[in-house]
Amino acid sequence: MKGKDIILGLLKTRGPLTGYEINEILQDQLNHFYVGSYGMIYPTLKKLENSGFVKKEKVSQDDKPNKNVFSILSLGEKEFNKSLYKPLQDDEFKSDFLIKIYFGNQFSKSEFINLIKNEIRIKKENLRLLEDNLEKWKNNGMNDNHKFTYDYGIIYYGSIIRFLENKLKQAENI
Amino acid sequence: MKGKDIILGLLKTRGPLTGYEINEILQDQLNHFYVGSYGMIYPTLKKLENSGFVKKEKVSQDDKPNKNVFSILSLGEKEFNKSLYKPLQDDEFKSDFLIKIYFGNQFSKSEFINLIKNEIRIKKENLRLLEDNLEKWKNNGMNDNHKFTYDYGIIYYGSIIRFLENKLKQAENI
DNA sequence: CAACGCATGTAACCGGTTACATGATTTC
DNA sequence: GAAATCATGTAACCGGTTACATGCGTTG
Incomplete structure (x- = not known):
């Protein structure tokens, strides 16, 4: 499973999210077994959108800067399910x-x-x-x-x- | 420390080695904390040679195919020492x-x-x-x-x- | 008015991996 | 004569990272 699968999984299991929120989850919860960053997240979201896996919605906010909220589409759910049933990869550990x-x-x-x-x-x-x-x-x-x-x-x-x-x-x- | 530093370290601490022997050591000893392969080893040796860090010597063998034995040069030893004193990087773990x-x-x-x-x-x-x-x-x-x-x-x-x-x-x- | 939190993005680069391609020699 | 061991290498690709660049709104 790659960054794109994790993003799809988060959108599927937690509902619509911004890139910023995805980053927060990665840092707070997955950081000890998957390292992500904005440099991965935003380009990946763009690719997922271009592939028809997710859709972007601009949301205006008064008290905070505007944001782009991403939701998973059925094609994206399929892709995510596929990734779940791929053979288990061995851990990667580099020390x-x-x-x-x-x-x-x-x-x-x-x-x-x-x-x-x-x-x-x-x-x-x-x-x-x-x-x-x-x-x-x-x-x-x-x-x-x-x-x-x-x-x-x-x-x-x-x-x-x-x-x-x-x-x-x-x-x-x- | 990257693949190139490990190769330099092996050449420094164990003497001249072939790409094939380097691979054996990586698989048998370092595999649980650094994953390497021929696709890393041979291109890296080439770069190290071009940089003047190691030298290649062709050795003919009667009972086995000929081989290329690499030895570390003083410039390579310097480079390796430098890498040892770089700040410790956090482990990378991906599961x-x-x-x-x-x-x-x-x-x-x-x-x-x-x-x-x-x-x-x-x-x-x-x-x-x-x-x-x-x-x-x-x-x-x-x-x-x-x-x-x-x-x-x-x-x-x-x-x-x-x-x-x-x-x-x-x-x-x- | 500085610092912080919220928010988004890109261009250049990197450290490899994957798949392919080849071939000698020895052992079974 | 098939399989195993020894031996070397490349081209295309990948999944990111790093460094940079920007800007709004709130809090102290």
């Missing part, structure tokens, strides 16, 4: 941290330790951001499946932080 | 499985359960492949830092498999 660890003998002891400390800091920050979004998410229509993806993130970050803290102790005692 | 789970209310109960079973199968297979490589890796110069990245993979797969098995039970009991 700059692990690449650097792999070449860790190029570092001094203190550099190596700082590398791990830094990664722990980042992962703890990731975990905190995810946890902070929980209340917001609950008030914004969180279902059991959303909770599944949330729990996955919590377990993943927790396991990795524990692992890294062990490795840090080992590295410090050498 | 087709979690995207489908996020939209899980589009599935029937049995489809949903099969989706989880399928992912467990894939993750167990990933884990097994990693474990199977351990002996081979040990006999091929595995250091403590390599072991670090191996352990990371084991912990990650183990945690996720346990998590998914719990969720599977829950899904079956609804």
Whole structure:
């Protein structure tokens, strides 16, 4: 599933949305397993419109700038359903941290330790951001499946932080 | 760190290598945190050669096809060191499985359960492949830092498999 | 009047992937 | 003589990212 399928899925399951709102959902809820940005969202919405998958409606607002609201069309629903039944792709994981660890003998002891400390800091920050979004998410229509993806993130970050803290102790005692 | 930095790092830390050998190392050792392929390796080696980072040497073999052996040059070592000290990039994780789970209310109960079973199968297979490589890796110069990245993979797969098995039970009991 | 939140977009680039194409040598 | 292993490469494409560019309306 690509960016276009996620956008179609959001429009299908949550109703009409603006590019701005799609971005908010991606950042608040899907960020730990799919990274999106405006640079993906707006060009994709344009392509989806040109393909007849979604339609755009201009909405004037008094208290805020005007906006473009996108709704999914039946052709778009078909396309989304198709994507759901495509064979499951293996996860893509790329870790700059692990690449650097792999070449860790190029570092001094203190550099190596700082590398791990830094990664722990980042992962703890990731975990905190995810946890902070929980209340917001609950008030914004969180279902059991959303909770599944949330729990996955919590377990993943927790396991990795524990692992890294062990490795840090080992590295410090050498 | 990009593909080019990994190739430079391998040439620096393991000595001269062919594209074929680089691919073997990527598949056997780095595959769980960096996915590479010939389509990346050969064009990258060409660019590295054109930039003066590596040099190519043709080697004739009697028992096997001839090959091109690449060695790192001092300019390449500089480039690699530079990449090691660039700010740590956040991991990139993209999960087709979690995207489908996020939209899980589009599935029937049995489809949903099969989706989880399928992912467990894939993750167990990933884990097994990693474990199977351990002996081979040990006999091929595995250091403590390599072991670090191996352990990371084991912990990650183990945690996720346990998590998914719990969720599977829950899904079956609804 | 600055900072922030809301809102939309594009052009150039990138770091690859995918599919294809080829061929030697050895083992079964 | 088929399959496996060793070995190298390219052309077309892709799914984005990065950096830039703009502007309204509200809040402090």
